[in-house]
Amino acid sequence: MKILLHTCCAPCLIYPYSFLKARCHEITVFFYNPNIHPFLEFKKRTETIKNYKEILSFPLVNENKYGLTEFLQKIVFNESKRCSICYAMRLEKTATLAIKQGFDAFTTTLLYSKYQQHDLINFLGEKISIQTGIPFIYHDFREGWQVGIDEALSLNMYRQSYCGCIYSEQERYDKSFKKP
Numbered sequence: 710m711k712i713l714l715h716t717c718c719a720p721c722l723i724y725p726y727s728f729l730k731a732r733c734h735e736i737t738v739f740f741y742n743p744n745i746h747p748f749l750e751f752k753k754r755t756e757t758i759k760n761y762k763e764i765l766s767f768p769l770v771n772e773n774k775y776g777l778t779e780f781l782q783k784i785v786f787n788e789s790k791r792c793s794i795c796y797a798m799r800l801e802k803t804a805t806l807a808i809k810q811g812f813d814a815f816t817t818t819l820l821y822s823k824y825q826q827h828d829l830i831n832f833l834g835e836k837i838s839i840q841t842g843i844p845f846i847y848h849d850f851r852e853g854w855q856v857g858i859d860e861a862l863s864l865n866m867y868r869q870s871y872c873g874c875i876y877s878e879q880e881r882y883d884k885s886f887k888k889p
């Protein structure tokens with residue numbers, strides 16, 4: 710199958726990419742993450758994915774445009790639903806691009822992270838698949854959690870310490886901050 714694999718960051722790509730590749734799928738990686746703030750963090754994660762591409766030589770579609778405005782326009786006043794909106798933004802864009810460029814299916818490395826809302830990502834992926842008509846590949850990539858970490862460490866790959874948005878950055882470092 711020709712699969713468009715949305716990736717949130719290089720460390721989360723390691724296991725899903727190797728899993729799908731080992732099953733003979735043709736993979737193109739799509740980096741689209743308007744949720745990543747601030748700008749220098751976005752640049753750092755973009756550079757990390759480009760460096761990983763140099764190692765594995767996978768086709769990469771890289772959304773270089775910094776999506777701060779686009780992201781915040783959807784999130785502000787909807788903070789309590791921010792992860793759902795954030796997942797949907799990225800999955801919808803991936804499905805749309807997959808259809809446009811003739812892929813057979815789409816999926817996301819968000820299904821790898823133990824820190825993400827796994828069932829919600831799967832639900833949204835299926836929903837967008839029904840709406841758009843392109844299959845969503847579900848797999849519980851969390852099974853390869855340690856494999857991905859070990860490989861990232863061996864490559865000396867940059868591993869971020871918070872999810873991406875400015876809210877998650879505060880949650881990570883401000884112990885008094887409570888999720889809305």
Ligand code: SF4
Nearest residue numbers: 792795872873874877
């Ligand atoms: S915590 Fe992560 S998934 Fe949730 S809105 Fe922020 S960047 Fe997106």
